[in-house]
Amino acid sequence: MLLDHGSGGRATHELVTRFFAPLLSNPFLDAMNDSAVMDFLGDRLAFTTDSYVVDPVIFPGGNIGSLAVHGTVNDLAMSGARPMVLTAGFILEEGLDLSLLETIVRSMAEAAREAGVTVVAGDTKVVPKGKGDKIFITTAGVGIVPPGVSLGGQNARPGDAVLINGTIGDHGTAILCSREGLSMEGVIQSDSAPLHTLVAAILTACAHVHVLRDPTRGGVATTLNEIASQSRVGIRLFEEALPIREDVAGACEILGLDPLYMANEGKVLVVLPQEEAGKALDAMRRHPLGRHAALIGEVMADHPGRVTLRTRIGGHRIVDMLRGEPLPRIC
Amino acid sequence: MLLDHGSGGRATHELVTRFFAPLLSNPFLDAMNDSAVMDFLGDRLAFTTDSYVVDPVIFPGGNIGSLAVHGTVNDLAMSGARPMVLTAGFILEEGLDLSLLETIVRSMAEAAREAGVTVVAGDTKVVPKGKGDKIFITTAGVGIVPPGVSLGGQNARPGDAVLINGTIGDHGTAILCSREGLSMEGVIQSDSAPLHTLVAAILTACAHVHVLRDPTRGGVATTLNEIASQSRVGIRLFEEALPIREDVAGACEILGLDPLYMANEGKVLVVLPQEEAGKALDAMRRHPLGRHAALIGEVMADHPGRVTLRTRIGGHRIVDMLRGEPLPRIC
Numbered sequence: 001m002l003l004d005h006g007s008g009g010r011a012t013h014e015l016v017t018r019f020f021a022p023l024l025s026n027p028f029l030d031a032m033n034d035s036a037v038m039d040f041l042g043d044r045l046a047f048t049t050d051s052y053v054v055d056p057v058i059f060p061g062g063n064i065g066s067l068a069v070h071g072t073v074n075d076l077a078m079s080g081a082r083p084m085v086l087t088a089g090f091i092l093e094e095g096l097d098l099s100l101l102e103t104i105v106r107s108m109a110e111a112a113r114e115a116g117v118t119v120v121a122g123d124t125k126v127v128p129k130g131k132g133d134k135i136f137i138t139t140a141g142v143g144i145v146p147p148g149v150s151l152g153g154q155n156a157r158p159g160d161a162v163l164i165n166g167t168i169g170d171h172g173t174a175i176l177c178s179r180e181g182l183s184m185e186g187v188i189q190s191d192s193a194p195l196h197t198l199v200a201a202i203l204t205a206c207a208h209v210h211v212l213r214d215p216t217r218g219g220v221a222t223t224l225n226e227i228a229s230q231s232r233v234g235i236r237l238f239e240e241a242l243p244i245r246e247d248v249a250g251a252c253e254i255l256g257l258d259p260l261y262m263a264n265e266g267k268v269l270v271v272l273p274q275e276e277a278g279k280a281l282d283a284m285r286r287h288p289l290g291r292h293a294a295l296i297g298e299v300m301a302d303h304p305g306r307v308t309l310r311t312r313i314g315g316h317r318i319v320d321m322l323r324g325e326p327l328p329r330i331c
Numbered sequence: 332m333l334l335d336h337g338s339g340g341r342a343t344h345e346l347v348t349r350f351f352a353p354l355l356s357n358p359f360l361d362a363m364n365d366s367a368v369m370d371f372l373g374d375r376l377a378f379t380t381d382s383y384v385v386d387p388v389i390f391p392g393g394n395i396g397s398l399a400v401h402g403t404v405n406d407l408a409m410s411g412a413r414p415m416v417l418t419a420g421f422i423l424e425e426g427l428d429l430s431l432l433e434t435i436v437r438s439m440a441e442a443a444r445e446a447g448v449t450v451v452a453g454d455t456k457v458v459p460k461g462k463g464d465k466i467f468i469t470t471a472g473v474g475i476v477p478p479g480v481s482l483g484g485q486n487a488r489p490g491d492a493v494l495i496n497g498t499i500g501d502h503g504t505a506i507l508c509s510r511e512g513l514s515m516e517g518v519i520q521s522d523s524a525p526l527h528t529l530v531a532a533i534l535t536a537c538a539h540v541h542v543l544r545d546p547t548r549g550g551v552a553t554t555l556n557e558i559a560s561q562s563r564v565g566i567r568l569f570e571e572a573l574p575i576r577e578d579v580a581g582a583c584e585i586l587g588l589d590p591l592y593m594a595n596e597g598k599v600l601v602v603l604p605q606e607e608a609g610k611a612l613d614a615m616r617r618h619p620l621g622r623h624a625a626l627i628g629e630v631m632a633d634h635p636g637r638v639t640l641r642t643r644i645g646g647h648r649i650v651d652m653l654r655g656e657p658l659p660r661i662c
């Protein structure tokens with residue numbers, strides 16, 4: 001096991017699709033979406049999980065507790081579900097400061113309250129000093145998918161537009177800067193936020209949304225590669241349209257990294273027919289988490305499985321999944 | 332944070348009830364049962380989670396993968412739910428051997444198949460060497476509670492009988508012996524097993540079951556203390572009735588430990604009216620996981636919150652929750 005297997009890029013993708021998924025195979029898992037969606041007593045339930053091992057545990061814009069709530073709420077939202085209830089498993093390192101734990105659990109409670117979800121069950125394990133690292137949290141979430149909503153990475157179609165609700169790469173850059181002690185003018189903040197009300201606004205405004213996905217580990221580049229490969233379509237990004245904060249761009253340049261590969265924790269990629277793009281952008285821009293929404297790309301029939309970038313000067317380059325240089329413990 | 336906070340005894344109980352639960356408080360969590368049970372679209376859903384950090388990851392009778400399935404299936408079963416779907420979050424240590432991971436995930440898949448549950452979503456994180464320990468798994472599970480079933484630690488009533496489906500302390504003793512390199516004549520095996528079909532048999536045979544609970548960390552002694560305190564009743568155990576394997580008793584004596592405090596992973600405590608005790612014992616004994624079922628105690632009105640043991644020679648001693656000497660990483 002290499003650190004890179006947890007970066008969320010090519011190595012993670014291959015570990016999951018070639019190793020885990022075949023062993024545990026079933027139609028829900030094999031769909032490889034953000035949440036599994038199942039018929040359940042006549043309704044549709046979404047069910048998902050994420051483990052959080054972010055380092056540092058407190059970072060500009062949040063901490064591992066609020067992140068663990070937002071991340072799972074967002075994976076539910078990406079399937080169009082109304083997030084309902086969460087569980088939380090805590091793996092604590094011996095010697096962890098109780099006041100640090102309190103800060104984290106308070107944020108978790110606050111994030112849950114804000115998102116309208118309830119933490120209904122938990123678990124607490126302690127490992128000896130040096131066998132963990134302060135605190136790891138695993139949240140699982142259940143939500144209800146409204147009738148008629150059917151989203152998934154396999155649904156992108158040639159002619160679709162690709163939108164995002166705001167700036168790219170904030171979370172990953174915030175974590176790395178905070179870890180490296182790098183500070184720009186002002187501290188770069190994580191975008192960690194619950195996206196379910198933004199998603200509800202999009203789904204109310206637009207009847208034909210094909211894909212929603214949160215570009216977390218591996219960033220926009222990796223997530224679009226997943227969609228391109230699940231839907232067997234090409235995706236073209238427009239460089240000049242990518243919303244990137246100046247400080248994020250600057251920090252990434254210093255770190256030798258590309259914002260397109262940096263994790264986001266409050267962003268959603270929206271893939272839907274061009275005709276609905278305007279309505280979706282309007283709906284997003286009216287929401288506090290969508291003020292910088294932009295149309296950033298398009299879906300094409302050619303080069304299925306491939307993502308390309310049309311540069312400012314009109315050239316084209318391939319945008320692969322994240323690979324190489326691991327970016328460990330971003331979330 | 333002390334290791335003892337994860338032992339499942341008094342320290343864990345106080346951390347959860349005085350620290351976590353007040354911060355995250357809601358009626359489902361506050362019920363402090365094995366699963367949260369919620370009304371959901373006209374049906375009742377059970378939802379639960381456990382993190383697994385057992386050391387060693389492979390032990391006589393199972394491994395962390397099968398244990399993670401059994402443990403969550405059992406917490407669902409304890410609420411009377413039919414276990415349906417699981418999620419699994421993996422926290423892997425850099426350098427983990429892929430063939431060890433394969434053994435574990437294969438066991439997980441097999442345990443899920445045997446229990447009739449499906450792992451519908453997962454997550455994979457990797458932490459640097461020395462920041463984790465091989466593999467931690469967090470499973471969450473959802474099940475459906477049949478109409479009319481209403482179980483909970485608060486439901487024990489004076490006059491109830493206390494039953495168990497077999498021998499006490501096998502899992503914890505197996506882990507400690509394997510960790511200490513202690514071997515009796517033959518290796519002590521964990522009792523790790525899925526209990527939902529046994530539970531279904533009990534619930535079919537008996538209409539008035541009050542409490543089911545799996546005596547995991549902290550063992551039978553701690554779990555009965557939880558029930559005594561939730562239900563504000565006294566519980567009396569009969570020493571001569573406690574089913575304990577000879578090798579487990581012997582190993583515990585060498586280790587200076589009491590089987591009553593050792594974790595079980597395939598046992599259920601059943602609290603129900605005396606009149607139904609015979610039917611429950613018959614139902615259990617007909618099931619492969621209940622051959623050594625026994626009536627081990629009774630619920631009383633006096634000494635609410637207290638568990639006592641009537642010894643072989645007719646004396647009485649208080650059986651407190653597990654405290655002191657931590658037993659870390661038992662599950």
Ligand SMILES: Nc1ncnc2c1ncn2[C@@H]1O[C@H](COP(=O)(O)OP(=O)(O)OP(=O)(O)O)[C@@H](O)[C@H]1O
Nearest residue numbers: 008016020021032033034216217421452453454455
């Ligand atoms: N160990 C695993 N076993 C089975 N399925 C897994 C495993 N890890 C991930 N998956 C599945 O692979 C898909 C992608 O998982 P991934 O964790 O990359 O998505 P995500 O949660 O949206 O991203 P992130 O974890 O960065 O927030 C999901 O459908 C998930 O259920």
Ligand SMILES: Nc1ncnc2c1ncn2[C@@H]1O[C@H](COP(=O)(O)OP(=O)(O)OP(=O)(O)O)[C@@H](O)[C@H]1O
Nearest residue numbers: 090121122123124339347351352363364365547548
């Ligand atoms: N960190 C936590 N935050 C909130 N609730 C918690 C937490 N840890 C445990 N709980 C709750 O406390 C109760 C007891 O949890 P515990 O883990 O001891 O039970 P269990 O899963 O049946 O036992 P084990 O973990 O040994 O298998 C449950 O209702 C659980 O939801």
Ligand SMILES: [Mg+2]
Nearest residue numbers: 034075214216
């Ligand atoms: Mg996601």
Ligand SMILES: [Mg+2]
Nearest residue numbers: 050071075216
């Ligand atoms: Mg996620």
Ligand SMILES: [Mg+2]
Nearest residue numbers: 123124380381
């Ligand atoms: Mg637990």
Ligand SMILES: [Mg+2]
Nearest residue numbers: 365406545547
């Ligand atoms: Mg339990």
Ligand SMILES: [Mg+2]
Nearest residue numbers: 381402406547
């Ligand atoms: Mg449990």
Ligand SMILES: [Mg+2]
Nearest residue numbers: 049050454455
């Ligand atoms: Mg994930």
